[in-house]
Amino acid sequence: MVPAIQLERISKNYGGIRALDAVSLTIGQGEFFGLLGPNGAGKTTLINILAGLVLASDGSARVLGHDVAMDYRAARRALGVVPQELVFDPFFTVRESLEFQSGYFGLRDNRDWIEEVMQNLDLTDRAGTNMRALSGGMKRRVLVAQALVHKPPVIVLDEPTAGVDVELRQALWHFVRRLNRDGHTIVLTTHYLEEAEALCGRIAMLKQGRIVALDTTQNLLRLHSGCYVELRLQPDRLPETLAALVALRREGGYRLALRDYTDVERVIAELRSAGIAIQEMELLQPDLEEIFVQIMHRA
Amino acid sequence: MTGFYTLFRKEWLRFWKVSVQTVLAPVLTALLFLVVFAYSLSGRVEIFPGVDYAAFLVPGLAMMSVLQNAFANSSSSLMQSKMTGNIVFVLLPPLSHQEFFCAYLLASVARGVVVGAGVFIATAWFVDLRLAHPLWTVAFALAGSGVMGALGIIAGIHSDKVDELAAFQNFIILPLTFLSGVFYSIQSLPPFWQAASHLNPIFYMVDGFRYGFFGASDVSPWLSLVIVGASFFALSFFTLWLLRTGYKLRH
Numbered sequence: 015m016v017p018a019i020q021l022e023r024i025s026k027n028y029g030g031i032r033a034l035d036a037v038s039l040t041i042g043q044g045e046f047f048g049l050l051g052p053n054g055a056g057k058t059t060l061i062n063i064l065a066g067l068v069l070a071s072d073g074s075a076r077v078l079g080h081d082v083a084m085d086y087r088a089a090r091r092a093l094g095v096v097p098q099e100l101v102f103d104p105f106f107t108v109r110e111s112l113e114f115q116s117g118y119f120g121l122r123d124n125r126d127w128i129e130e131v132m133q134n135l136d137l138t139d140r141a142g143t144n145m146r147a148l149s150g151g152m153k154r155r156v157l158v159a160q161a162l163v164h165k166p167p168v169i170v171l172d173e174p175t176a177g178v179d180v181e182l183r184q185a186l187w188h189f190v191r192r193l194n195r196d197g198h199t200i201v202l203t204t205h206y207l208e209e210a211e212a213l214c215g216r217i218a219m220l221k222q223g224r225i226v227a228l229d230t231t232q233n234l235l236r237l238h239s240g241c242y243v244e245l246r247l248q249p250d251r252l253p254e255t256l257a258a259l260v261a262l263r264r265e266g267g268y269r270l271a272l273r274d275y276t277d278v279e280r281v282i283a284e285l286r287s288a289g290i291a292i293q294e295m296e297l298l299q300p301d302l303e304e305i306f307v308q309i310m311h312r313a
Numbered sequence: 314m315t316g317f318y319t320l321f322r323k324e325w326l327r328f329w330k331v332s333v334q335t336v337l338a339p340v341l342t343a344l345l346f347l348v349v350f351a352y353s354l355s356g357r358v359e360i361f362p363g364v365d366y367a368a369f370l371v372p373g374l375a376m377m378s379v380l381q382n383a384f385a386n387s388s389s390s391l392m393q394s395k396m397t398g399n400i401v402f403v404l405l406p407p408l409s410h411q412e413f414f415c416a417y418l419l420a421s422v423a424r425g426v427v428v429g430a431g432v433f434i435a436t437a438w439f440v441d442l443r444l445a446h447p448l449w450t451v452a453f454a455l456a457g458s459g460v461m462g463a464l465g466i467i468a469g470i471h472s473d474k475v476d477e478l479a480a481f482q483n484f485i486i487l488p489l490t491f492l493s494g495v496f497y498s499i500q501s502l503p504p505f506w507q508a509a510s511h512l513n514p515i516f517y518m519v520d521g522f523r524y525g526f527f528g529a530s531d532v533s534p535w536l537s538l539v540i541v542g543a544s545f546f547a548l549s550f551f552t553l554w555l556l557r558t559g560y561k562l563r564h
Contacts, residue, residue, distance in 0.1 A: 065404075065405055066404070066405070066563060067401060067404055067405070067563055068563060068564065069559055069563055069564075086407065087407035087409065088407070090405060090406060090407040091407050093405075095401075095405055097398075097401050099398050101397060101398035101399045101401060101402075102397075102399060103394075103397075103399045103402065104397070105326070105327050105330055105331075106323075106326070110326075111402075113319075114319055114320075114322075114323045114402070115402060115406070116319075117315055117316065117318070117319025117320075117322075118316050118319055118320060118402070118403060118406035118407075118408055119316070119406050119407065120315045120316050120407070121315065122315050160402065164406075
């Protein structure tokens with residue numbers, strides 16, 4: 015099967031700055047893929063190259079086998095992009111904006127799908143409202159709807175939940191999950207790593223224009239073999255023998271980093287022999303955020 | 314074709330929705346020029362034999378409005394879209410360079426023609442104008458607004474700031490239109506300025522347009538048509554090349 019997205023040694027230079035450095039990446043059809051990295055890592059540049067908004071300095075990018083430069087019309091037809099910035103056209107209403115976007119993609123009569131998209135994103139009541147009069151969250155919904163008007167098989171969401179409320183976030187993920195179940199490939203960039211952990215099957219981490227990690231979410235989580243134990247002690251002190259394990263000291267408690275669960279027994283034994291009572295204890299699994307921080311420090 | 318038609322329709326609605334600013338205001342400006350110049354010079358100046366100065370002035374003012382508004386339409390639309398970032402809505406879809414160019418160009422021509430027609434309607438109370446050669450008038454209105462629409466696309470793409478676009482408008486477009494024979498015949502100028510006027514492509518647009526009304530002009534309308542037509546094709550090819558390379562839009 016043709017990959018949804020295929021990047022081969024994509025580089026981008028801005029003056030003397032190398033924003034992307036020979037990035038190669040293949041994303042299969044139907045994947046829910048996460049693209050993570052700190053600000054300035056090159057995520058948006060990568061998306062802009064895919065979308066044809068930026069021309070690559072070197073390498074090739076394909077969407078469903080269509081080269082984004084040579085066969086740009088087919089590549090763009092296959093791609094729906096939700097841009098990061100909250101952009102809108104102040105002259106038009108929500109419905110007009112969606113109808114125009116649909117027309118740009120060559121679709122003449124697309125009303126049924128436009129109505130469905132608006133309904134799914136809770137925009138129907140605002141269809142006749144001018145874009146200027148919408149709140150930030152509503153404008154974000156319209157941006158998502160605009161990216162979906164032509165039913166693209168590959169959907170790229172560039173930080174779609176930045177600054178939006180919980181309700182929209184949940185509605186958006188519900189809709190995007192449904193699209194993914196229906197066979198759409200989803201590529202997501204986000205700074206909310208718990209979202210990426212919950213949604214993405216595979217993740218690439220970018221740093222300074224290079225891919226520094228690329229694996230399934232499960233495998234990435236397994237990279238961190240340890241776990242944490244949070245303790246509330248009486249008296250509130252730790253024996254010398256456990257001092258090296260302290261990962262975090264907060265008022266009224268400690269977080270200790272353990273190699274694995276068998277270390278818990280040793281911690282309890284040390285505390286007992288020191289005459290310190292455990293008032294509260296909680297075991298914590300490392301999350302994607304921990305892995306992300308580790309990888310970014312290591313790379 | 315749907316992509317082109319949609320973008321044209323969007324551009325048409327964009328200026329039509331703010332028609333007070335984009336249509337009525339330039340018509341009023343032209344009307345004020347007519348009132349001030351025609352009343353102060355009427356009876357004292359006769360440029361074409363038997364043609365009142367006000368009648369001479371109206372086609373010039375109409376053409377000046379056509380040209381300035383055709384330029385303003387494409388340049389300001391692109392500039393605003395770049396500034397606000399909503400240019401992505403037309404860069405993400407599979408619109409070809411030709412569709413992009415033709416839609417912006419045609420919307421500019423449409424605004425120019427609408428404003429020009431507005432000037433004629435508003436000034437119909439003051440002067441009695443007859444069209445000697447209507448086809449020439451239509452040809453120069455379309456070709457002239459086409460040149461300015463293409464120039465507006467170039468200026469809109471090139472300018473990074475409103476200041477840059479304003480400089481383009483105030484230091485190039487405005488002087489060229491004012492010094493193109495809108496208010497006078499270049500026959501009345503000293504030899505040096507007559508020669509200089511022949512280097513101004515807008516002079517040929519105004520002169521050819523006026524020929525359509527009076528059957529008289531400073532230079533042959535055929536020469537004017539060749540120069541305006543050549544300018545149009547040269548600018549169109551240049552604009553299409555800019556769009557194909559992604560200059561400043563897909564940087």
